[in-house]
Amino acid sequence: MSEQKATNITWHEGSVTRDEREKLLGQKGVTVWMTGLSASGKSTIAVILEQMLLHMKKHAYRLDGDNIRMGLNKNLGFSAEDRAENIRRIGEVARLFTDAGVIAITSFISPYRKDRDAVRASMKSGEFIEVYVNVSLETAEMRDPKGLYKKARAGQIKGFTGIDDPYEAPEKAEIVIETEKTKPEDAAKQILSHLERGGYLRA
Template structure:
């Protein structure tokens, strides 16, 4: 079970002031032709988060949107390379990504994050960082047994053998969203159909205008 980190305990910098940019977010969104948003993809390892997030990114790009994908593995190569997979480091991993997402949002982008982010409290903490309605939780709902069958990185096999500790779904909990803005079940849908569900949600919610849903 995750617990919130007190934000005051993280604020170790002193004598710093937030500087307002000369180009405001609404001006950037006007240039981009759409509102900014954070698409927060969450689900078990092997559920299809990265695959669907990138399919959404491609669709949005082809519609003329300014976008970016923050992938869990990619971020751990650099920004979060100092973090393990313990519960405390998972919490810090998500906190940092939340702050980075906030900066992307300020740039007027539609940013997709593809992280397991197993704890509900941590996802809700990120939601509180962002303006109301700009955090869109996308639950990639794929059963554990299906994820294990896929096991594209061989991680479940290692976790079952005890070679990986703190593995979500095996010896570390995953708290599924209770009311995600977008709930995707992957078993009976193609990647394209899953991606269209997200893009159509953005369209119906007024984030950008297209002639008809994709």
């Protein structure tokens, strides 16, 4: 298709539909919601998945602490209320990206079932793919790449998931990744296969 120039552009009544955006991108909008303990490997898998999608010419975008915590959610703390609001906002942004036709990949601990289920409920069936990145607390503590578990054990961080705040594992995750038996690139492929089988990688 040759590109049209601004001067001879046509338009019709009504907004661009999601279907039109998806046809343009050759994919379907969806949210891949990774949940799991700190150091479970969520971000590592998300980064690889995003890359694999790019190589398949698919438009994906990752939402994670790096681009959310100091931006959209910088005015939130760690109270129960703020934690719920944190996940709610991330869910709303993921929903917008999904509506835009993008494959949104979120990697947040998102420890509470109620908060994750609220995000799921805000989307249409099939738009929310929950990926449980399962790791034992022992392994996560052993990995501890940022020394956070150590600090939590020493009481320097309060309300740390797995130590003095609960992690509620998903009961109906679409994908479960057993990180102690699965290499990150194989985990990413596991998610990719799910997306392929589900028809998300074509319009």
